[in-house]
Amino acid sequence: MTQQQLLIIDDEVDMLQGLSRVLSLELEGVSVVTASNPVEGLELIGTRTFELILLDIRMPEMDGMALLARIRETDPNVTVIMMTAYGSIETAVEAIRQGAYDFVTKPFEIPDLLRVLRKGLERGRLIRENLNLRAKISEQNSFANFVGQTAPMRRLYDTIQALAHTNYTVLIRGQSGTGKELVARAIHDLSKRKSRPFLAVNCPAIPEQLLESELFGHKKGAFTGADTDYVGLFEEADGSTLLLDEIGDIPVTLQTKLLRVLQEQELRPLGGVKSKRINVRILASTNQDLEKKINERTFREDLFYRLNVVTVRTPTLRDIREDIPLLVDHFSKKFCAELEIPTKRFSPAATEELMRRNWPGNIRELQNFVRRMLIFCKDEEIETLHIHAVEHPGASPVQSLVLQYANMTLEPYIEARNRMLEQFTRSYVQNLLFTTNGNISKAAKMAGLSRVAVQKIMRRMGLHSPDFRTTVHSPQ
Known part of the structure; x- marks a missing residue:
């Protein structure tokens, strides 16, 4: 079996050497390659194929965000995990929006790092194998609409x-x-x-x-x-x-x-x-x-x-559950192009939520579900909270929060609380406006708030009532 290739890019030489030793021992069947600066890293990416890249956000010659953009141009299919210093969560979240798969916070525990890397390597393997198979039969183009490597x-x-x-x-x-x-x-x-x-x-x-x-x-x-x-x-x-x-x-x-x-x-x-x-x-x-x-x-x-x-x-979706991430990614790109909207992605937590479902309608049901989420979710990244909000617009916000944070990565309490409150408020007000068809007076009465308070929240969130007046509710 061909070894998987993992590239680590970090300007801290001691960190590189330590990670290389540990990961070479812990990750069976994985070849660990290191680069101590962005230029060296880009040269390696241009000449070799990597399933996974572990990339530091802060480097002197070129910051990780700029390097991430260059990597995506060179190899848009590679899986990238960002390393960020403690307290830089916002930067890491922005990196995910720009195409990174996940992030880890320094200083990290090796078991936690290994867990994230193994998930990234598995994703990278599935993507590479799917690309290789589709390239192999490109002359006939017979499997252009097939996705899956199970x-x-x-x-x-x-x-x-x-x-x-x-x-x-x-x-x-x-x-x-x-x-x-x-x-x-x-x-x-x-x-x-x-x-x-x-x-x-x-x-x-x-x-x-x-x-x-x-x-x-x-x-x-x-x-x-x-x-x-x-x-x-x-x-x-x-x-x-x-x-x-x-x-x-x-x-x-x-x-x-x-x-x-x-x-x-x-x-x-x-x-x-x-x-x-x-x-x-x-x-x-x-x-x-x-x-x-x-x-x-x-x-x-x-x-x-x-x-x-x-x-x-033909296998049911339950038989090929591990292919759901590839299917979701395929449908997302396809439907965003059809709808002429910016590309959206499902977060790892949202994807895992989809993998746990039974899907009695199989791939057709999943396909329709992805299309519905892309239409009704306005954010660039679709979370479990969005899934619950679209499927059950009248559900309790507490239920939405439970779904959203069931698999959350632990972070400082204040940051986690503020982020949770912000997402709760946005989801709650959006559902409120959906339900009242953008009528602020009705929304205020339903929420038990003053009209001024609702308007203040809407201004802070960048929400506008006309956007909800012509919105069609998603099918139940």
């Missing part, structure tokens, strides 16, 4: 690549929201049929009386309203791939005809008298228990075995 996802990638080089019929099974259509498209894009358009039909979305014509086509006069010949999807997909999405919902009356087309690779349109040979690769997907439907006689057993030549199962 064992189930690796098996899925291997399965897709193996099946792409065959013409077997494939049954793709998995819960809703697990990317079954993405799997089908990837199989097609890696196959010899990729030069032809990939076609898909959502079986339950088309009324039963129209589905037969949609699949197999019809001749003019075949039924009332058939004024011209119509080419069905099977004929249109000749030489290509056709996905029968949610095949479990196809009407029993059509299953016999579908079985014959699959067996004979011949097609006869409605109202036609001649059959036509076709060359179509069939992929089918379902989230249903087809074996149960067979027992209930609502799905033909012979059609099931015709479709189930090879089975692919």
Whole structure:
């Protein structure tokens, strides 16, 4: 296994040497490299790949914030953890806003430092592996919409690549929201049929009386309203791939005809008298228990075995929980670009909160959740407090604080109290204005404060009532 690379940049030579000795012993499989000045550090970053950089904020030649910006320009995917002196929390928080992953405060205890570094190294490993995999298949661009490096996802990638080089019929099974259509498209894009358009039909979305014509086509006069010949999807997909999405919902009356087309690779349109040979690769997907439907006689057993030549199962989000940070980062960048807003990020604590959830709607649910957070959270960094505020705008502020600070890093009491109070006040007033649609008089009455007091808080927080008058409440 390739060693991970950790770079430490600090102008204190004694600190560098001590850290290098300790971390080389404590971090198995990690190569520790040091640089005693920013220029040397940038030279190393330009010629080598590092999973993690431990960077001091205060250095004489170039401060850590400026160096962080240069590092992000050179390698935007590297994970950076900042080292800051006691009492410089505000600077460290600003560094996180500028792209650092986390920070540690000097003087630090080695066990605490190791815990933070191991999390950073794991994040760096996942990002590098994901980038390497996507680069490896960039020619086909088949996995452009896949994100994940856990064992189930690796098996899925291997399965897709193996099946792409065959013409077997494939049954793709998995819960809703697990990317079954993405799997089908990837199989097609890696196959010899990729030069032809990939076609898909959502079986339950088309009324039963129209589905037969949609699949197999019809001749003019075949039924009332058939004024011209119509080419069905099977004929249109000749030489290509056709996905029968949610095949479990196809009407029993059509299953016999579908079985014959699959067996004979011949097609006869409605109202036609001649059959036509076709060359179509069939992929089918379902989230249903087809074996149960067979027992209930609502799905033909012979059609099931015709479709189930090879089975692919898409993992649930619970199976790939460790990939959630990568998915959240991917969706955040994608949706911020779509919304034309500055890039936002989820804090480590917020990401851990998402990793603890069950996500019954799987990746689709997570995707929609991230989009909703980006729309309704105005801050650059999304915290657990924001998650709770968007999901439950009428909830108790105390509950929000419990969620926000459950995993907080200990800091001096006064600083922690002031920060907590500031965030509580902002969240409370924002929720208040959301609830009253920006009406300050109603907000003051609901809060038990005077109108002047609410206005004073709003001025201090930079909040403006018109911003809340046109705001649509997030869906519950």
